[in-house]
Amino acid sequence: MTNMPRWSWVLIGLGLTAAACGGDDGDTGGGSSGRGGGAGDAGSAGAAGDGGAAGNSTAGTGGDGGLGGSAGVGGDGGSAGGGAGGSAGVGGISGSAGVGGSVGGAAGAGGFAGVGGDAGAGGVAGSGTAGVGGAGASGGTGGVGGTGGVGGTAGSSGSGGSGGGSSAGPCTAGARRCDGLVTQVCNATGSAWITVETCSHACSAGLCTGACEPGARRCSGTTAQQCSASGNSWEHLESCPSYCHVATGQCALVGKLVTGNENHDGVLVVDGALVVKAGASLYSPSGELTIYADSIIVEAGASIGVAATGDEPAGRGAPNSSCSSTYQVGGGGSYGTRGTSGYSGCGVAGPIHGQTQDSRITKGSRGGSRSGSSNGGLGGGALRLIAPTIEMRGSLIARGANALDAAPSGGGGSGGGVLLAADNLTVTGSVDTTPGLGRVSSYSGGNGGNGRVKLLSGVRFEDAGTYSGAVITRGMLSPLDIGSSTVPVDTLHYNDDFDQAHFSWSEAFPSVLGYYFLTNTNETTVPTPGNATWVAAETVAVPRSAFVQGDNYFHLASVNSSSLVSSVQSWFRVRLNTLPPTVSSLSHPNQSNWYTSNRDAFFSWSLPTPDASVTGYHWSRDHFADTVPTKADPFLAVGDKQLLQAGLPDGVHFFHVVSVDKNGHLTKQAGHYQVRIGASPGAGDLVGVITSATSSQPIPNAKVEINRGLFTATTNASGAYSFINAIAGTWELRVSAAGYQTATVPVTVNSSGATLRDVTLTPE
Structure with missing residues (x-):
């Protein structure tokens, strides 16, 4: 398709990331x-x-x-x-x-x-x-x-x-490109490249190449493709009459009229209008339904509903862990509000989760039950309607389920989540996210908490709706499809070897003036003119220094043509890893011992992040303490966390390893491990003075290293340094100081007495 609807690019809640292919930086x-x-x-x-x-x-x-x-x-x-x-x-x-x-x-x-x-x-x-x-x-x-x-x-x-x-426009709507291992597609307004996926092998012409996951779907132009059963190739699935939805790899329907009772799960994409006629219903048995269309009309007497299948761990009701076995009850599940606890306070309700001031929704949470049983009611499902124009005059339903009528008494499930996002939004019907009830008995379970309803508009909002069991968010629409070509998947951890993180998104609504953005470690912060930075484009680059170890958040809020700033933000999580693998050795467990009978060093290491975030490791071995492997060094796959280095010669050896994340970034720091092979050569002292080559004055606070960190000393006010009981042998001596060029000279440490080695440094 050549004229792609703007809303077809929104990827919220699909667990996908966005990208595009094209020229090099x-x-x-x-x-x-x-x-x-x-x-x-x-x-x-x-x-x-x-x-x-x-x-x-x-x-x-x-x-x-x-x-x-x-x-x-x-x-x-x-x-x-x-x-x-x-x-x-x-x-x-x-x-x-x-x-x-x-x-x-x-x-x-x-x-x-x-x-x-x-x-x-x-x-x-x-x-x-x-x-x-x-x-x-x-x-x-x-x-x-x-x-x-x-x-x-x-x-x-x-x-x-x-x-x-990076990620800047303009580009041609629907065009594809590669940014390293990331595939990207130009958004529908041609203002930014949006991240789609990260390739496991390579990217070419905006599509991943090499092996694929059997059954996976993708778009190639207006053709929907599916990965073969062998996982070796992409096969033609169908030619789309309109366009192919890049987030799901499915063809858009050309208009959709619902006149009876229909079931649909997952994502429904319509090129044109989706109309649910009076007396008709559209229902999701899986409890997860997202609809993209040019317009969505739910007539009076019509309904769209999702089944109660929610089991979000964050708000799950607890079993009777704090009470005796007399009261076998479960607490209610929670979402927008907290559920209630079971009889006599037993079976505590889950905590509230989600935010009132952001654009995300999830399913609800299950009620608690006794350990080993599943009598708690499931939480409500998740329903998203996303279109330039929405007229909702009928009913939307995402109720939580009651606990099962069986002993021991379970808690009720919380209500689910409903999102309506449109340029022009009209609600005169009803939205129901009522929670489920706990089982009633002599020892009753707790009731579920209310669900969440989010009503977001860009230009016009007419609200005469009725809402049941809901915490309601009303506000200006912020972009729903924030992505990053640098850190594409917000559930994965990425290493710190990048200079900037590039973010991009689609235009929130046609008359948007621009956006305020900020980064921090707090998921709930809403950008304002007082705490954020203004940008008039749909892309921005944030310096690496803005992120710290762990979870960070990129926040975005729209500003309309009247300069009103949205009180409802969208966010993208950046999970940054700055830590190297931790290395150990079963064969040589003590790094300061000399091993005379075992020249076969067996190294192993562990990660500070889950294996799912890593593709493998680069490693090297030499005689220096601070070497950091590069992509030119040998590579090991993610499952190989051990390496045998057999027949090492006499001397001091260092093993170094870095991890590689799913986007090809290495850790800036390496994990190091020292092994000493052979008989000890003895030890001696190394002393000297560091002076300026131009003034002959001593240089205090200079850093002096033997073999780049095997031993380290700092000069005193007189420029003197000393190493006591340094390992005898010939080494590299490296000296560095602020304002001077680093000097590297050879030095031989004798096993008896002291060795004198003065060094002069040239000013920069």
Whole structure:
């Protein structure tokens, strides 16, 4: 499909990340690109004589300038308009040569702002001077900038778009590209590249190559593909009559009219209107239904519902862990509000989870029951309706389930979650996220807590609805599909070897002015003008220094054309790992011992992150303490957390290892382990003074290292250092100090007495 609906890109709640394929990072530009301007008009035709301008012509759609009119007699040619990024305008066609003047049509102004691209084409020669080709700036990682406009006769052609940062636009809606191992697709407004998935092997032309997960689905243009049973190739599944939904790999339906009772699970994508007629129903037995469409209409007397299948651990009701076996009851499940505890306070209700001021919903939580039983009621399901226009005049249902009518008494499930997100939102019907009840008996279980209903709009919201069992959030729509090509999956941990984290998203609604963003370690923070940074684009790069070890959050809030800031944020989690693997050795457990009878070193290591976040390890072995392996060093797969190094010669050996995350980042630090093989060579002292090569003055606080950290000392106020009982042998001595060039010299430590080694440092 060529005209892709804006809402087809929203990926909320699908457990997917977004990306795109294309050119490598450029050298020029790092700024966010501006929004594209419309095409400019060519100059008006001038009268005969001096100063006549080129004639009018209608500008082309999408940023190409209109064709120039005939030049006035004797008039000077108009200058071509420079493209404000994106495609520069096409130069005007030269008119008849005037007397004494240059002839030229005026090029239209550039279209969308974008990452710099190819240089503009040279002007067409006429009776005057040929136009000068516009020079495109070097592209950053992001959308390809537009070609400069063709110059009119004597007019200068438009300049190409300026360079931008990674994920910047413009790009062509639906285009695909690769950013390393990440596949990306251009969002529907052409303003940013959105992350789709991380490839396990390689990315080419915006699609993963190599092995795939059997049964997985994806889109290739307007074709839906499925991974073969062998996992070795992608097979044609169906040709889409409209477009293929990139997040799910399924074809969009061309309109959808529900006139009876229908079941549908997962994601339903409609190119056009989804209409549920009066008396009809759409139901999800799995309890998970997300609908994307151009418009969604639920008529009065119609309904959309999801089954009670929720078992979110965060709000699950507890069994009777704090009471005697007399009262075998469970607490209620919780979500928007807390459920109630069972009889006599036994079976405590689960904690509230989720937020009131964000755009996310989940299923509800199950009620508690005695250990080993499953009598607690399940929480309500999750229902999401996402479209530019939503008219909800019927009923939406995501109720929690009652506990089973069986002893011991279980707790009721909490209500579920309902999200309505639209530019224009009308609610005159009912939304029901009522919780389930605990089993009633002599020792009753607790009741569930209320669900959550989120009503988010961009332009207009008419609310005359009725709501049951719900904590309600009403607010301005913030982007629902935040993604990152640097840290693509917000449930995985990523290593710290990157300079910036790039985030991108789709336009929240057509009249959005821009966004406030911030990063911190608090999931609930809403960006404001007082705590956040303004950005007028759908992409931003955040320095690595903004993130710390553990869970971080990138927050985003929309600002509308009246400069109102949304009180409802969207967020993306960044799980950062700054820690290396921890190395040990069963064969050589003491790093300070000399081993004379075992030259076969067996190393093993553990990770600070789950194995699911890692693809493998790079390792190296040498005689230096601080070596950090690179991608050029040997690689081991994720399951190989041990390595045998047999037949090591006499001496001090260091083993080094770093992990590799799912996006190819290494840890900046390495795990190190020292093994000493052979008889001890003895020990001696190493002393000396560090001075300036230009002034001969001593240098205090200089760092002095034997073999890059085997032993380390710091000079005193007199520039003196000393190593007592250093291992005898020939080593590298490295000396560094602030304001001086680092010096590296050989040194031999004798096993008896002291060795003197002075070093001079050259100022920087």
